[in-house]
Amino acid sequence: MIYTCYEMVTDCRANRPEGWTHFITNYVPVIRKALAHYVPGKEADPMLLERILLAVRKPESFVFQATEPPEERWFVSQLRQIVMAELHSPAAEIALDLEQVGAALEPLTMTEKQAAWLETMRYAPEDAGPMLRVSAETVEKVRVRAAELIRGKVDAWRRTLLAENGPALGREAAVAQGADCLPGKAFLDVIDGRTAWRGREMMDQHLRGCLHCVDHFCRLLEVVYLLRGSQPLTAEEAEPLLRRLGIEAPKPTGWKRLLRRA
Ligand SMILES: [Zn+2]
DSSP states (O other): OOOOOOHHHHHHTTOHHHHHHHHHHHHHHHHHHHHHHHHHHHHOOHHHHHHHHHHSSTSSHHHOOSSSSOOOOHHHHHHHHHHHHHHHHOSSSOOOOHHHHHHHHTTTTTTHHHHHHHTTTOOOOHHHHHTTOOOHHHHHHHHHHHHHHHHOOOOOOOHHHHHTTTHHHHHHHHTTTTTTTHHHHHHHHHHHHOOHHHHHHHHHHHHTTTTHHHHHHHHHHHHHHHTTOOOOHHHHHHHHHHTTOOOOOOOOHEEEEEHOOO
16 A cells, blocks of 8 residues: 555645654655755754744645645645745845846747746756756756846846846746646646647747746756655654654554655
């Protein structure tokens, strides 16, 4: 019997220890990997981790508000948003807003927009290339072009503007959802190669004009990177975290099932 992400969310909502234990065991390593990427050195900060875990437990968190059937990649993409919110990143010296970026990157295709957007998420061309199934050189070339396009739209500029404004742009993009925006499942279908040519064509069309969806798509690509090679915590590592959250650890016999990944 495999314990699925769907069962985990259901158990967490009912505040059953099984759900929260599975969450801590399997997803604290993912949170740490996201921290190591976005704020290197902070992945071992126990106060920051505790703040993130408490935010996940809040009734207004996505765990309790899910609108899509929870599958693991969707779950991790939402979890990443909580991590980002808890980082309280300082504002960039030269501010760039979503409208400016949207207007500047208008001539780029969907994949080119993603290559540029992954720079706001601090992915180097060597990481972004494999995510998009293009070479690192292609990503670098697109980024140089994107930077020049942005340069043409702003008064003050430097090459690193997109990365510096990443956290603010990500927050803006996340709430910029429109009526025609696509559900996460549509992007997962593309990632899994399940989309017919026509669906892909329509997606291309929409993403050319929608940074909300470009961001959403990129966050799902990021999930694959965050989950890769992730090792669950041991019962000994998970226990103090569970105790801090006031969750009673399941009986030893329950661990075996929970440690098996969905
Ligand atoms: Zn959209």
